Amino acid sequence: MSGTAGAAGASRAASRKLVGILCAVGAALAWGAGATTSDFVLKGGVGNDTFLVLELGIGFVVVMVIGALRGEFGGFRHPGIGRAALTGLIEPWGAYTLGNVGIILTSGAFVALVSSLNPVVVALLAAPILGERVKGVAAALMVVSIAGVSLVIGGGGLDGSIDPLGVLFAVLGLFCGASYSLLSSRLVRSVPIIPLVALQLLVAALASLVVLIVRVVALGGDIAPPHDAVTFAVVIATGIFGGAAPFILFLEATKRIPTTIAAQFGTLVPVVALIGGVLFLGNQPSAYQLVGTGIVVVALAALARYTRGH
8 A cells, every 4th residue: 555655656746847847848948939039029129128118018917817817816915925026126127138238238149158057057056045956967967958058059150249248247147047046936935926927027017117218208218119010919929938938837847846957948948049040030050059959959858857757
């Protein structure tokens, strides 16, 4: 009888880990899709802060709809939910804003390369914050997947000047993203995910709105809104894939697998962005990028197998 109970428990644990892995992969796919659609929107002349207000606002509405369908509005009364929502200033708002400024001063490829170090920063900080340590096999696979990302990104050429200030913004954006991963994964141990993500997006959207108002009213800048139906449709898609979906899926993953493991699947983001660029933006991948894509996929497949077995 005890053997049967033990087998059932092991099966439930394996299923829980599988769901966590699928959520982590889903979050990376969503962030990668959001990177592609963001590139399209920003190249279409939409103002960065205008875009962030729309993207994050749409993401907030989508999460609220999900909350309504799942009957989770009661979670908005959870003690401390308002204070927890302030993490939205770290990410999406801080990480997205700093990363975009870094792109302006350096290049998108350089910022993506810096951002790919997110799993390393998470792994270094997870021990003191979450009590998690990366085991040898997982650490080795992390190194391999990041090497693959370097080929994916560097294989396309790191165009643009490397301005020291741009490097600083890219690094600050990296630490914002890693801090969000650690703080939010700790919060979801006691705070419901849907209300937390909804309020994080709302806080980030309001912060972006303040920046937009200052730029337009005080500095006389242009709002630069989406100029056609296609661009606005892509903005809506970005709100779903870059705003709502990845944060929900990532935090769902951290409830089931270690945050250090969930963060490693983020190395899929530049791979998805590369594929999206080929399919929708007409980009042509180099041989190095194709090899790098293969390395990332194989490393993460091995990581998924390892995680399910341990």
